[in-house]
Structures are given as structure tokens and as C-alpha cells.
Amino acid sequence: MIRVLLADDQALVRGALAAMLGLERDIEVVADVGTGEEVLPAARRTRPDVALLDVQMPGTDGLTVAAALRDALPTCRVVMCTTFGRPGYYTRAMAAGAAGFVVKDAPPEHLADAIRRVHSGLRVVDPVLAAQSRTSGPNPLTEREREVLQAASEGATVADIAAALHLSGGTVRNHLSAAISKTNATTRAEAVHIAERNGWL
Structure with a gap:
């Protein structure tokens, strides 16, 4: 069996x-x-x-x-x-x-x-x-960018993400900006959509 x-x-x-x-x-x-x-x-x-x-x-x-x-x-x-x-x-x-x-x-x-x-x-x-x-190629996001984008997909604000991940607000914004760029998106919401569609989150 x-x-x-x-x-x-x-x-x-x-x-x-x-x-x-x-x-x-x-x-x-x-x-x-x-x-x-x-x-x-x-x-x-x-x-x-x-x-x-x-x-x-x-x-x-x-x-x-x-x-x-x-x-x-x-x-x-x-x-x-x-x-x-x-x-x-x-x-x-x-x-x-x-x-x-x-x-x-x-x-x-x-x-x-x-x-x-x-x-x-x-x-x-x-x-x-x-x-x-x-x-589609490999996941372009780093682990931290993935964590930040995942939190953003759940509606968390920059301040919420910073507190949850023990980062500064500026660092969170940098990670979000990098994720938007790497997914060829123009907004945070679009980056989330692209990442979810590809299974990167």
C-alpha cells in the first residue's frame, strides 16, 4: 500500500x-x-x-x-x-x-x-x-521584496509593513519601488497582481 x-x-x-x-x-x-x-x-x-x-x-x-x-x-x-x-x-x-x-x-x-x-x-x-x-523566467523578487509585496497585497500600509517586518518606512518604500520595477508594473496594486498571477508571492 x-x-x-x-x-x-x-x-x-x-x-x-x-x-x-x-x-x-x-x-x-x-x-x-x-x-x-x-x-x-x-x-x-x-x-x-x-x-x-x-x-x-x-x-x-x-x-x-x-x-x-x-x-x-x-x-x-x-x-x-x-x-x-x-x-x-x-x-x-x-x-x-x-x-x-x-x-x-x-x-x-x-x-x-x-x-x-x-x-x-x-x-x-x-x-x-x-x-x-x-x-516567464525565475522569480525576480528578493525574499524581502516578496514579503513586503505580500503584506501590501493584504492591504497593509507602509507604516504597518514597516512595523511588522521591523524596517523603516523608507526601506519599505524602496522594496516596494524595486518590486514595482522588477514586475514592470506602474503601481503597487499592479505589481501585486502580476506577482500573484505568476505565483511569485
Whole structure:
């Protein structure tokens, strides 16, 4: 049996995935969790062969969890499963050590097949998404620019961002200006939109 851990913040989606995979004769869902913080403890407790992680979860996102899981349990293979098939997410997932990347609107049999293939040592990637990631190029934002732009996307003011990240207002403005320039945007809102569309945030 292929032991699978599911992590998705939407309980209905998580339940549907667990039920669907439970119909497969060679796949057993050994844990399902709703936040990134719950993944490592559940994985250490249940020792899954494959972890199916959502990209966007509250707290620690799935991409960060994928890297932590790779370090903590190197035998556990990771498949990112997301609603958002964005080139930047794909690139970051591969850099974090994920062995697969699938979108939630794929046919159910595709997900089970992806789990089997990843478990057997193969990589599973969407060819269109892989091509888009090569076309869009790497994320041009530094980690700090990404943090500042992410905070701006949530409606935070320069003063709010400065306080949260322990920076001066001038430094925050510089990071925002750099992010606007690097995304070829003209406003902060446009930079956020471009970065989100590409999966850079």
C-alpha cells in the first residue's frame, strides 16, 4: 500500500480527496490535516510514502512545508496539488524538492496515477505549466521584496509593513519601488497582481 498524507485547508476538498483515494486498492490515506503547521507532526507520526500538499494554506504555506518535509523525512515524496496552476508556484515547488505538481481540476484518475508514479521514483509535471515556467523566467523578487509585496497585497500600509517586518518606512518604500520595477508594473496594486498571477508571492 502507498501511504498518503493529505494537507488542504478546505475541509470539503480534503474529505473529497480522501474519499476518492480511499477507493484505490493500493492507496491508503494515513493522515489528513488542514494547516501547514500540522504536516510535519502528522508525517512523523504516520510515516507516509507520499504527501499531497496544497500550495496555499493558512500559516505555513505548502511550498515551505515541502522543503521542511524533504529535510525531515527524505523518503516521503511530495506532490503539490493546487487550484492555482501558476508558473512561479511550479518553479518554487520544484526548488523545494517536490516530485509532482498537479492542479485540482485534473481528472481523479490523474491524481491517483500521479501518486503512483511519484512513489515509484518518477516526477509528475504538467507540461504546459513547465513550459510556462521557462517562458516567464525565475522569480525576480528578493525574499524581502516578496514579503513586503505580500503584506501590501493584504492591504497593509507602509507604516504597518514597516512595523511588522521591523524596517523603516523608507526601506519599505524602496522594496516596494524595486518590486514595482522588477514586475514592470506602474503601481503597487499592479505589481501585486502580476506577482500573484505568476505565483511569485
